[in-house]
Amino acid sequence: MSAEALPLLQVTDLATWFHARAGVVKAVDGVSFSLKRGEVMGLVGESGSGKSITGFSIIGLLDLPGRIERGSIKLEGRELVGLPPGELRAIRGKAISMVFQDPMMTLNPMLTIGDQIGLALEAHESVSGAEKRRRSIAALAQVRIPEPDIKIDFYPHQFSGGMRQRVAIAIALLHRPRLIICDEPTTALDVSIQAEILAEMKELVAELGTALIWISHDLATVASIADHVCVMRYGKIVEAGPVLQVLTRPQHPYTQGLLDSLPSRAKPGAMLARGAGTDAAPPPRLPRQAESGRRSADLPYVVIENVAKRFQRKSGVLRLLAQKAGLAGPLPLVQAVDAVSLSIARGEALGLVGESGSGKSTLGRMVAGIYAPDSGHVLLDGERVMSEGEAPHKITTRIQTIFQDPFASLNPRMRIGDSISEGPLAHGLVGRAEAVTYVAQWLAAVGLDPAFAGRYPHQFSGGQRQRVAIARALAMQPDVVVCDEPVASLDVSIQAQIINLLIRLRQELGLTLLFISHDLSVVRHLCDRVAIMHRGRIVESGPAGEVYDNPRDDYTKRLLAAVPVLPVA
Amino acid sequence: MLGHILGRLGQALLVMLVMSALVFVGVYAIGNPIDVLIGPDVSQDIRLDTIARYGLDQPLYVQYFTFLGRILQGDFGRSFVFGMPVLDLILSRLPATLELTLAAVCGAALIGIPAGIYAGYRPDGLAAKAIMTISILGFSVPTFWIGLVLIIAFAVELQWLPAGGRGETFAVFGVEWSFLTANGLSHLLLPAANLAFFKLALMTRLARAGTREAMLSDTVKFARAAGLSEWTVLRRHVLRLIAIPLVTVFGLEFASTLAFAVVTETIFSWPGIGKLIIDSITSLDRPVMVAYLMLVSFVFIMINFLVDLAYVGLDPRLRRAGSR
Numbered sequence: 001m002s003a004e005a006l007p008l009l010q011v012t013d014l015a016t017w018f019h020a021r022a023g024v025v026k027a028v029d030g031v032s033f034s035l036k037r038g039e040v041m042g043l044v045g046e047s048g049s050g051k052s053i054t055g056f057s058i059i060g061l062l063d064l065p066g067r068i069e070r071g072s073i074k075l076e077g078r079e080l081v082g083l084p085p086g087e088l089r090a091i092r093g094k095a096i097s098m099v100f101q102d103p104m105m106t107l108n109p110m111l112t113i114g115d116q117i118g119l120a121l122e123a124h125e126s127v128s129g130a131e132k133r134r135r136s137i138a139a140l141a142q143v144r145i146p147e148p149d150i151k152i153d154f155y156p157h158q159f160s161g162g163m164r165q166r167v168a169i170a171i172a173l174l175h176r177p178r179l180i181i182c183d184e185p186t187t188a189l190d191v192s193i194q195a196e197i198l199a200e201m202k203e204l205v206a207e208l209g210t211a212l213i214w215i216s217h218d219l220a221t222v223a224s225i226a227d228h229v230c231v232m233r234y235g236k237i238v239e240a241g242p243v244l245q246v247l248t249r250p251q252h253p254y255t256q257g258l259l260d261s262l263p264s265r266a267k268p269g270a271m272l273a274r275g276a277g278t279d280a281a282p283p284p285r286l287p288r289q290a291e292s293g294r295r296s297a298d299l300p301y302v303v304i305e306n307v308a309k310r311f312q313r314k315s316g317v318l319r320l321l322a323q324k325a326g327l328a329g330p331l332p333l334v335q336a337v338d339a340v341s342l343s344i345a346r347g348e349a350l351g352l353v354g355e356s357g358s359g360k361s362t363l364g365r366m367v368a369g370i371y372a373p374d375s376g377h378v379l380l381d382g383e384r385v386m387s388e389g390e391a392p393h394k395i396t397t398r399i400q401t402i403f404q405d406p407f408a409s410l411n412p413r414m415r416i417g418d419s420i421s422e423g424p425l426a427h428g429l430v431g432r433a434e435a436v437t438y439v440a441q442w443l444a445a446v447g448l449d450p451a452f453a454g455r456y457p458h459q460f461s462g463g464q465r466q467r468v469a470i471a472r473a474l475a476m477q478p479d480v481v482v483c484d485e486p487v488a489s490l491d492v493s494i495q496a497q498i499i500n501l502l503i504r505l506r507q508e509l510g511l512t513l514l515f516i517s518h519d520l521s522v523v524r525h526l527c528d529r530v531a532i533m534h535r536g537r538i539v540e541s542g543p544a545g546e547v548y549d550n551p552r553d554d555y556t557k558r559l560l561a562a563v564p565v566l567p568v569a
Numbered sequence: 570m571l572g573h574i575l576g577r578l579g580q581a582l583l584v585m586l587v588m589s590a591l592v593f594v595g596v597y598a599i600g601n602p603i604d605v606l607i608g609p610d611v612s613q614d615i616r617l618d619t620i621a622r623y624g625l626d627q628p629l630y631v632q633y634f635t636f637l638g639r640i641l642q643g644d645f646g647r648s649f650v651f652g653m654p655v656l657d658l659i660l661s662r663l664p665a666t667l668e669l670t671l672a673a674v675c676g677a678a679l680i681g682i683p684a685g686i687y688a689g690y691r692p693d694g695l696a697a698k699a700i701m702t703i704s705i706l707g708f709s710v711p712t713f714w715i716g717l718v719l720i721i722a723f724a725v726e727l728q729w730l731p732a733g734g735r736g737e738t739f740a741v742f743g744v745e746w747s748f749l750t751a752n753g754l755s756h757l758l759l760p761a762a763n764l765a766f767f768k769l770a771l772m773t774r775l776a777r778a779g780t781r782e783a784m785l786s787d788t789v790k791f792a793r794a795a796g797l798s799e800w801t802v803l804r805r806h807v808l809r810l811i812a813i814p815l816v817t818v819f820g821l822e823f824a825s826t827l828a829f830a831v832v833t834e835t836i837f838s839w840p841g842i843g844k845l846i847i848d849s850i851t852s853l854d855r856p857v858m859v860a861y862l863m864l865v866s867f868v869f870i871m872i873n874f875l876v877d878l879a880y881v882g883l884d885p886r887l888r889r890a891g892s893r
Contacts, residue, residue, distance in 0.1 A: 061793055063785070093796025106791035109886055110809040119805055120795040155885040171795055 006077045007034040008178055008211050009058070014071035015235075016050075016057045027053040027066065029235035037178070040205060040212040042226030042243065044219060044258075046491035050235040051215045055181040058213075059098050060088040075179070094124045097172040101184040103164035107156040113140070113167050114152040120171045139170040144200060161356075162193035166200075173204065180205075181213045186221060190355035190518065195562035198225055217491060219258065220564040223247055231255050247567055261496035263525035264566065268544065271503060272496035272525075280444035282508060283437075285477045299382050300343035301512060302367070302480055306376035309337040309362050336362040338536035339376065344480075344529075349506065349513035351527030351544065353520060355559075359536040361484055364516045368401040368482040369394030380480060397427050400478035404485035406465035410457040410472070417443075417453030420472045429477055442471040446501060463494035467501065474505065480512045487522060499526060520563050524548055532556045577877065581870045588866040589640070593633050596858050623649075640863070646856035650849065655860040659842060664744050665735055666834070666841030670826045672748070672761035677768035678819055685776025686803060686811075692781060700773060707770025716763040716836040723759060731756050733838035760837040764830060768822045775818055779811030786810070812883050820876035828865040 016028040028050040035041050045051040056062050058073055060080065073080040075095060080088065092098075100106045108116060117136040121127055127135065133152070140148035143166040156164055165185060172180050182201070186194040202225055205212050216222050222229055223243055230240040231254065239252040250256045259265060266272055311334045337359040344350045354360040365371045367378050369385045372392040378385045385399060386392040403409040410419055420442055421435040430438045440450035446467040457465055466486060473481055483502070487495040499522065506513060517523050523530055524544050531541035532553065540553040551557045607619055620626050624635060639646065645655040688697035724732035736756030738745035747753025780803075783789060788810065792802050831843035838844075842861065849857035881887045 059794055061790060089793075089796055089798060091796075092794055097796075098791070098794035100787050100791055100794075102787065105787035108788045108792075108806050108809065110812075110884060111805070112885075115805075119792070119797055119801060123796040123798065123801070157886045168791065171791075174795070 008037045008039070008076060009035040010072075010074040010077075011054075011058065012072045012074075014054065014057060014073060015069040016053050016062065016066055017069045019065045019067065026235050028057060030071070031232070031235070031237055032071075033230055033237065033240060035179070035211050035213065038205070038209045038211055039228065040202075040214060040226045042222030042229035043213055043215045043232060044217070044222050044229055045232035046217060046258075046493060048234075049232040051232045052183050054232070055098065055183050055213060055215050058179075059092055059096050059181060060085075061092070061098075090124070093120060093172075093177070094175045095177055096179045096181065097175070097177045098181045098183065099165070099168050099172045099185045102188045103161060103168050104156070104188075106168055107164060109156050112153050112155055113159075116167075117152075117171055117174065120174050124175050135174075139174055140167070142173065142204070143167070143170040145170070160193075161189050162197060165189060165193075165197060169197075169201070169204075173208070173210070176208060177210060179211045179213065181215065183215045184217065185214075187216070187218070191520070192355065192558060192562040194221065195564070198564065201225065218564075219247060219262065219492075220264070220566050223566050224564040231258070244567055258492055259566075261492045262521065262566070263496070263499060264521035266525065268525050269503065271500050280441070280447075282445035282474065282505065283441040285509075299379065301346035301348075301381060302344040302514075303379040304340060304342040304344075304363075304367060304376075305379070306339050306341055307337060307363065307366055307373045307378060308335070308339050308375045309359075309366060309371060309373055310335050335536050337366065337373075340533075340536075340538055341376075342531055342538065342541065344512055344514060347510055347512055348529060349515055349527040351523035351530040352514060352516045352533060353518065353523050353530060353559075354533035355518060357535075358533045360516050360533045363533070364401070364482045364484050364514060367480075367514055368399050369396065370401065397423070397429075397476050398478050399480045399482065400473040400476045401482045401484060402466075402469055402473045402486045404488050406462075406469035407457060409469060410465065412457050415454050415456060416460075416468045416472075419457075420453075420468070420475050423472070423476045427476070429475075438475070439471075442475050443468075445474075445505070446471045447497075461494075462490055463497060466490065466494075466498055470498075470501065470505070474509065478511070480514065482514045482516070484516045485518065486515075488517065488519065495522070502526065520548070520560065532559065573881075574878075577874050581874060584870055585863070585867060589637060589863060590633065592859050592862040592866075593636055594629070596855055596862070597629065597632065636859075645860035645863075648849070648854055648857050650852050650854045650857075655856045658857065659845070659860060659864060662840060662842045662845050664746060665839060666827060666830055666843060668746060668748055669757065669760055669764065669834070669839060669841060670823060670830060672757055673764035673826060674768060674819060674823045676761060677765040677772050677822075678815070680765075681769040681772030682776045682815060685773040686780045686807065688773065689777040689780025690784065690799075690803060690807075692777075697777075701777070704770040704773045707766045707773075710766075712763065712767060713832050713836060715766055716760075716833055719759050719763055720836070730759050732759075733836075735840055760833050760839050763837070764826060764833050768826070771818055771822065772815065775814050776811060779814060780807055783807045783810040809883070813880060816876055816879045816883065820872045820879075824869045824872040827868055 011034065012032050014028055014031045015026065018025040018027055031050070031054055033041070043051045043054060053062070053066065056066075057068055058080070060083070062068070068081050071081065075091070080091070083091075107113075111119075114133065114136050117139055118132045121132055121135060137148045137152055140151060145151055145163060145166055151159075156167070159167065169185075185201075186197050189197065198221060201212070204210070212225075214222055214226055226243050228241065229243045229246050230237045231246065231252065232238070233254050239246055239250065239255045246255060247259065250259060261272055263272060340359075340363055342350070352360045352364065362371060366373045367385070369378070372386055380396060380398055383396065385394065385396055387395045410416065414422075417436070417439045420439045421430065424430045424438065425432065425435060436453070439453050443450045443452060448464060448467050448471070452460075452464075457468070460468065470486075486502070487498050490498060502513075503526065505511065513527070515523060515527055527544050529542065530544045530547050531538050532547065532555065533539070534555045540547060540551065540556045547556065548560065551560055603616065603620055603623075603625065607616065617626075624632055627635070636646075643656065645659075647653060648655050648658055651658055684700050688700045691697050720732045723730045734756055735747050735753065737750040737752040738747045739749035739753070740746075741749070747757055784807065788806055789802055792806050793799075797806075829843065830839075830841060831847055833839065834841045834843035835847065842864075845857065846861045848854075849861070
């Protein structure tokens with residue numbers, strides 16, 4: 001067979017196992033696929049499916065105790081499994097290269113971009129200093145970094161996330177490899193940056209004839225770049241085929257389930273197919289005195305009025321003295337939230353959408369009474385959420401927060417039962433005698449076994465931990481819940497379960513939600529109204545359907561256009 | 570950047586001032602040097618005269634300001650015991666301690682950091698385990714005991730190296746250095762090795778911990794994926810990533826060894842400032858003690874300052890805030 005007729009990459013029955021003390025983890029277990037020159041293949045799966053390990057196996061970068069147990073990986077007919085380390089190294093970066101998820105972590109913060117590109121160049125060629133610089137600049141220009149001759153002397157922290165990922169891609173493209181493996185390359189980026197990188201990557205790959213393995217948990221990005229897709233689960237490929245076919249006519253129940261978990265494919269507000277859960281009712285809530293003492297019936301339920309927040313770096317004593325003496329200017333201020341006014345009706349869910357740095361979390365924290373606004377105020381039911389005066393603090397328990405990362409927000413040294421009952425006990429919502437039953441009822445209500453109350457946070461999976469965090473917030477019997485990216489770090493099927501849980505609890509408890517997210521499809525699914533935030537301001541707000549279908553603001557239009565969409569059957 | 574340096578210098582001056590007050594009060598509140606300086610059988614006139622000559626009849630705060638004023642003119646007073654200016658006395662002993670300390674700390678870094686990086690790179694290898702075992706010894710065995718063992722082994726039994734003293738020196742710009750002669754070097758070797766042992770263990774462990782962490786980082790994975798050789802990855806990426814804690818410890822160890830090499834200097838009869846300070850404490854030689862303590866705090870402040878500058882040199886992320 002001639003070299004041209006051979007597939008570029010032929011993976012046959014690949015098995016990569018991790019021999020840990022607790023037993024063998026079969027991360028990849030019998031994976032086969034082939035890739036032609038210039039072809040783009042998507043490798044899709046949830047966390048732990050073995051998709052990244054497949055990528056690392058191909059490029060020969062398995063961390064111990066991982067080992068390729070059997071199978072073969074052939075690059076243009078040459079067997080890569082069992083090659084000595086030196087020969088594998090000669091292939092890495094030259095014939096196969098790789099781009100990782102978080103460009104902040106992959107580039108060395110201590111070295112200039114030019115140094116790092118230079119090191120990658122020298123790895124396979126001997127080049128003079130001037131030549132190295134010239135080619136590094138050309139590499140940056142190729143990935144559309146403006147002013148590459150200046151930017152080459154920058155350090156990674158001087159770039160934005162998207163620019164950093166472009167630098168990583170430039171390094172990966174340096175030696176014109178025949179195959180690039182991209183491991184979740186756009187997951188850490190904002191949608192608009194993701195759209196740019198996706199478009200540029202598609203162009204570059206077509207231009208250079210490079211084949212691409214695009215590893216992602218996100219079906220929509222894969223759909224927008226790949227020709228073929230393999231769906232992985234538990235170390236095996238459960239379904240493979242052309243993208244359109246797999247995503248519109250999935251054959252395997254797992255693929256169908258994955259697609260059904262996506263809020264973008266369901267009717268807004270409906271339960272997602274994959275998120276079946278328990279239906280235990282939450283414990284009855286105490287009657288509130290505050291309900292009767294409402295000050296004004298004319299005011300909306302939650303009023304956010306002219307709220308603003310600036311952040312400033314702390315300056316030292318000497319700097320203060322220097323400022324007083326006029327020797328140094330004040331440190332730059334960051335206007336996180338700039339005079340925002342919003343209102344939420346009782347029982348309504350308001351979605352707050354924006355990219356990173358838009359100020360959406362800061363606004364959410366001011367609503368929840370975590371940050372005191374510099375000016376303006378937040379009213380719930382006509383009452384202030386925070387006290388007035390020099391050192392404002394939260395004076396209501398009627399607003400609670402669910403954070404993005406329950407691992408960070410739950411005390412790791414506290415049993416989750418104690419985490420849940422701590423607040424209600426302190427505020428007299430429940431007596432010490434009934435606390436255990438109360439916690440058990442809440443655990444059942446969020447779909448967890450009440451027996452888990454004695455466990456610690458690390459003993460739970462990500463989805464279970466988020467359920468605990470929800471139980472903890474709701475056990476305070478709030479009227480308003482601020483959800484700050486509560487499903488952002490979860491796999492799609494787990495995300496669907498949490499979304500269903502939120503929909504159900506919201507109905508049962510008559511909650512008012514402020515739902516903060518960067519994910520437009522989740523917001524559309526859960527929220528009645530939506531507010532789009534950009535650089536500290538609300539650029540557009542209105543009923544969700546209206547904003548999504550007829551955006552008026554330019555930024556909203558760009559944001560919506562940037563979201564990759566799944567092909568529809 | 571310049572503002573940052575000026576700010577740090579201002580802080581340093583403030584610390585020195587506080588230190589001078591603490592040292593002065595602390596030292597002058599203990600004992601009566603007159604009892605040491607003159608015999609109990611001298612006449613009252615001579616006694617009063619001596620007290621007045623050293624300014625000891627003045628109130629404490631007057632003595633302090635006189636002392637401060639003299640220091641600002643570079644005059645730390647005269648040693649009660651040696652009768653010579655304290656500054657000259659200390660400066661004559663400083664080079665000996667300086668070269669001993671430099672040899673010990675640099676030796677520890679040059680051996681310890683590569684050993685630690687290797688142990689972190691191949692943590693399960695036999696060599697790594699041997700390195701780590703030796704480093705535990707370096708932590709747990711007392712310095713004076715190692716010093717004695719070194720003398721017994723290399724000076725008494727094998728007779729390869731001298732047991733003590735400084736040996737021949739060679740003058741450069743009027744300062745005597747022993748590392749420039751073969752005889753001086755042979756005298757330097759044992760005490761330097763003795764001092765280096767603990768630091769070696771510290772550097773090894775730090776470098777190992779940093780390397781183990783860095784090897785698992787995405788930075789190293791990405792560098793390997795680009796085809797960089799293991800040697801380049803270690804030399805260009807890992808070394809830079811682990812440098813900050815190493816520089817910190819290098820600075821701290823250098824300063825503390827310079828100030829407190831007393832035990833080793835005593836065992837090896839090394840004529841450095843460690844021995845000088847022990848002698849002056851026993852004879853209640855106040856000016857020497859005060860000047861020595863001031864010098865020590867100055868050295869600590871300067872080294873911390875240099876370490877801070879090194880941070881800025883090493884980590885570009887720290888440059889941003891200061892340069893604007």
